[in-house]
Amino acid sequence: MGEHVIRLPDVGEGVAEAELVEWHVKVGDMVREDTVLAAVMTDKATVEIPSPVDGEILWLGAEIGDTVAIGSPIVRLKVAGEGNTGHGEASPEPQAAPEASGQEEKAASAPDKAAMPSVSERGGEPAATPTPGPTTARQGGVRGVSAPRREGEKPLASPAVRLRAKEAGVDLRQVPGSGPAGRIGHEDLDAFIARGAQATRGSGLVRSDKVEEIKVVGLRRKIAEKMQLAKTRIPHITYVEEVDVTALEELRAGLNKQKAGSDRPKLTLLPFLMRAMVRAIAEQPHLNALYDDDAGVIRQYGGVHIGIAAQTASGLVVPVVKHAEALDLWESGVELNRLAEAAKSGTATREELSGSTITITSLGAMGGVVTTPVINYPEVAIIGVNKMMVRPMWDGAQFVPRKMMNLSSSFDHRVIDGWDAAVFVQRIKGLLETPAMIFVGE
Known part of the structure; x- marks a missing residue:
């Protein structure tokens, strides 16, 4: 038998290190070739690391959340044959060893479970101790105590x-x-x-002093860093305006009914908003830009690359619809659906998750009445969509029911004046309230 050391492979051009976000195996597991061992993250793209050989896991070289350099050993396996450490290559050191020869002899003669080291194989954390049962017997002359009882169990007392x-x-x-x-x-x-017990008076309510430490790793850490950067460096101005989308919703329903049964996707509000933004950006191109505040340079783009903030099981990601100015309503819908599916399944590429010049954020039915969106640094504008509601609106003679929706949009006040922000949102409002204008001139 021999040992095979697996090193972190090159996971992307120009990538020197990656963050370990998930282990799929543990020490003692038997794995086969192509079994996924771990997942690492670089720049919001998650890459799975498969095993190149069959073998038994002997050692794991990092903890969840650790940053690992490309080429560093991450797994050691026991394999049939000589393995790949037989030509002068040093094997990674085990993370725990017995302290004395007597302990070594005990470890050798004890069953497998007793021979486990006192620290975890994934980075030296104390091994979990067995949870005591409902009662503990006398041990060493100390009387044990029972744990709180189950629901309906009668306590013994005088x-x-x-x-x-x-x-x-x-x-x-x-x-x-x-x-x-x-x-x-x-x-x-x-x-x-x-101990300061709270009176429960038979209600069954119990005070909890539990404190759980959750390490911020992977995508959540990326999100935290990006949000902190944006709020630290960008002075936000948020502008909120209500939009009457009654006519837009009638048009959307009619188009979806007309295309029912075809291979075209069902249109949501977002393709219409994207087309309205493209029209508004054509009149105010300085809002479709990135601000390099270190260099003191604004990079204004001709192509409109719209990021769509999407919530996934792992956290917030921003897939990007590239060159939205060249996509019609239906093409925008197709690309939105494709990117949304890739984001939810975790298969979106780095290219699909980068390169945006302006962003849309929407929580759908959970969108609330007003939000204060955080700009996707280093962009200068973000358009926030709030939930749609039927509200009574005065038409000059009476109150009538109208479908209303707020746009809550934020701008980088260093480069976008409040007036320009208001003109931009009002232009989008006008196009959405008279949706036929979206298509005039296309």
Whole structure:
């Protein structure tokens, strides 16, 4: 038998390191060739690392959230044959070793479970200790205590203890008992009250002091860094305007009905908004730009590359519809559907998740009345779509029901004046309220 060391492969052009975001195996697992061992992330693109050989996992070289350099060893396997460490290449050092020769002898003679090291194979964290059962017996002369009881289980206690508990408003089901069979004594009740126990008065409500530490890794860390960068460096101005989309919704329903049964996708609001943005950007091209504040340069783009902020199971990603100015309504819908599916399935490429010049953010039916969108740095504008609602609107003679929707849009106030932001949103509003104007001149 030999050992085979797997090193982090080159996962992308110009990438020197990657963040480990998921292990699919653990020490002791048997894997076959092409079994996925781990997933790493670079620039929002997740790459799976397969095993090139069959073997048994002996060692894992990083923890979730660690940044690993390309070429660094990440997995060591026991394989049939010589492996790839037989020609002078050093194997990674095990992460835990017995402290004394006597311990080594014990480890060699004990069963496999007893021979496990006292630190985890994934980075030295203390191994989990067995969870005690409902009661613990006398050990070393120390009397054990029982855990709080299950729903409906009657606690054992004397009438005097029950009376004291009733007067103190303490639910005895929540009091650990140190007596035989978990019997609750006066000292147990005193200790429970001294710990600051909250009176439950039979409601079954129990105070929780649980604190869970969750390491920020992978896509969530990328999102956090991007949001912090945007809010730290960009002075936002947010402009909110309501839009009457009654006519737009009638047009959308008619177009979808007309194309029912064809291979064209069902149109949502977003393709119409994209076409309206393209028309508005043609009149105010300085909003379709990136601001390099380090160089003091605004890069204004002719191509309109619209990022669509999309929520996935892993977190927020922004797939990009490239050259929206060259796509008609239906082509925009097709590309939106394709990118949304790629984002949700985690198969979107780095190219599909980068290169935007302006972004749309929408929470659909959860969009609320008003939001304050965070600009997708280093862009200078983001258009936020709020939820659509039927509201009574005054037409000059009476109140009539209209489908209304707010646009909450943010702009980089260093390069976009409030007036320009208002003109841009008002132009989009006019096109959406009179949707036929979207197609005039196309």
